[in-house]
Amino acid sequence: MRKEELLQKLRANTKVQYDMPAMDDLHGITYADPYQQFAEMTKTVGGRIVEARKTDDLNQIIRNLYPNAKIFASNLPYISIAQRNPDSVEEAQDLNGTDVGVVEGQLGVAENACIWVPQTMKEKAVCFISEYLVIILDKQNVVNNMHEAYRRIEMDPRYNFGTFISGPSKTADIEQALVMGAQAARGVTVLVLS
Structure with missing residues (x-):
């Protein structure tokens, strides 16, 4: 059966038609305390929250979180413990073997613990190839839901890419073992910085 024939049969058998809902009326779920919901959801998806002040020594905090890590990667100017910089490596595979990647998140989403991480580095592989990932997020940049998040997303014009990250990578596809x-x-x- 061709596509047009199928569509004609569907139209012929459609008894009641409804108008599409107005998409601008969608606001999504809201929370009394979006940050508290974000923190709870982050734990639910397998991540962890560490709170700090913007004036704290972030390098020492990260080093203390991962005392056995040997290779840190980041292009953030205030992360001095990084031995690898995703802006200066020749190619993405040069980041292989990174124990801890450190990136900045632009905003967090309370409903699902997603964090929007825009590509602000030459090699975005640091977000995916690192054994462990530290995402630095300003506490004020937590929104209720994905509707709010999509309205606030900003892309770095150099790369025009970003991704939502929610907790560690996980799968249970193989023999249903996590x-x-x-x-x-x-x-x-x-x-989380406040």
Whole structure:
């Protein structure tokens, strides 16, 4: 059966038609305390929240979180413990073997613990190839839901790419056994700054 024939049959058998809902009326779920919901959801999806002040020594906090890590990668100017910089490596595979990648998240979403991480580095592989990922997020940048998030997303014009990350990578496809770090980081820490 061709596509047009199928569509004609569907139209002929449609008894009642409804107008599409107005999409501008969609606001999504809201929370009394979006940050508290975000923190709870982050734990639910397997991540962890660490709170700090903007004036704290973030390098020492990250080093203390991962005392056995040998290779840190980041292009953030205030992360001095990084031995690898995703802006200066020759190619993405040069980031292979990174124990901890450190990136900035633009905003967090309370309903599902997603964090929008715009690509602000040459090699975005740091977000996926690192064994563990630290996402630095300003506490004021937590929104209620994905509707709010999509309205606030900003792209770096150099790269025009970003991704939502929610906790560590996980899958239960193989024999229904949960495997962490199947396609990306085995662990994600959200370092929330206030």
